[in-house]
Amino acid sequence: MVATVNNTGVLAGKVAVVTGASRGIGDAIAIRYAMEGARVVVTARTVEDGDHVLPGSINSVVKRIKDAGGEALAVRADLAIAEHRENLIETTENIYGPVDILVNNAAVTYFEPVASFTEKHFSLMLAVQVYGPLHLSQLVLPGMKKRGSGRILNISSHAALHPDKTIQGHGGTVYGMCKAALERFTTGLASEVYQEGIGVSVISPGLVATPGVVHHKLINESNKDRVTPVEHMAEACLRLVHGDVKEFTGMITYADEMLRDYKLEAAELLV
Numbered sequence: 305m306v307a308t309v310n311n312t313g314v315l316a317g318k319v320a321v322v323t324g325a326s327r328g329i330g331d332a333i334a335i336r337y338a339m340e341g342a343r344v345v346v347t348a349r350t351v352e353d354g355d356h357v358l359p360g361s362i363n364s365v366v367k368r369i370k371d372a373g374g375e376a377l378a379v380r381a382d383l384a385i386a387e388h389r390e391n392l393i394e395t396t397e398n399i400y401g402p403v404d405i406l407v408n409n410a411a412v413t414y415f416e417p418v419a420s421f422t423e424k425h426f427s428l429m430l431a432v433q434v435y436g437p438l439h440l441s442q443l444v445l446p447g448m449k450k451r452g453s454g455r456i457l458n459i460s461s462h463a464a465l466h467p468d469k470t471i472q473g474h475g476g477t478v479y480g481m482c483k484a485a486l487e488r489f490t491t492g493l494a495s496e497v498y499q500e501g502i503g504v505s506v507i508s509p510g511l512v513a514t515p516g517v518v519h520h521k522l523i524n525e526s527n528k529d530r531v532t533p534v535e536h537m538a539e540a541c542l543r544l545v546h547g548d549v550k551e552f553t554g555m556i557t558y559a560d561e562m563l564r565d566y567k568l569e570a571a572e573l574l575v
Contacts, residue, residue, distance in 0.1 A: 307573055
């Protein structure tokens, strides 16, 4: 079946902001939400194809959505910069209205051992992967509280899990630390807003062959059989932002678990 936009889908009328959406998982989530009728704000640093060493751009994602009859807006934002985060939400509200769904997917990652990890890289990773989601949440929460509804979905990684001490690390300690912090932030915020109609959850994708994963050579002979389609993650992320808010909040979950537990069939994405 050819993928299409259903403007009366489960997210019809909702305004969704997806960060890190120029490629990979963020791209797939933005597309899947648009297919269900959401007005999607697609944000990242890469505006046009060719602006980055990796393929993909926010303008190309928006074009795919619009060509299929959906509604989307591209807003460039470097999420390490407070003014960019503020402009992202302000622009969204000015054009589409209050944010119903915030997906914190953006990441800047350096795979380096702790012994040589620089303060510059550490500060940048914390800004984008930990403080960025917190600040963006602060910016959208007033509107969500006023309306008594909203969803915040944070994208984590299996790197947040504690590694076996006998397995030699490959420079992912700080990355794992950031994702562990993001997961604790998620459950804490979920408890704070539980009575206000706002759902906050976090999900990890498993091993997906995104441009970034391929670039960092994270797929090898030992794990290539565990690679899962990005469509699985997109479908799981869709399920987490509609339905009973009291059920879909405070969750620390994984794409494969969501598909199994909720018997989800991953939809084909727009091309």
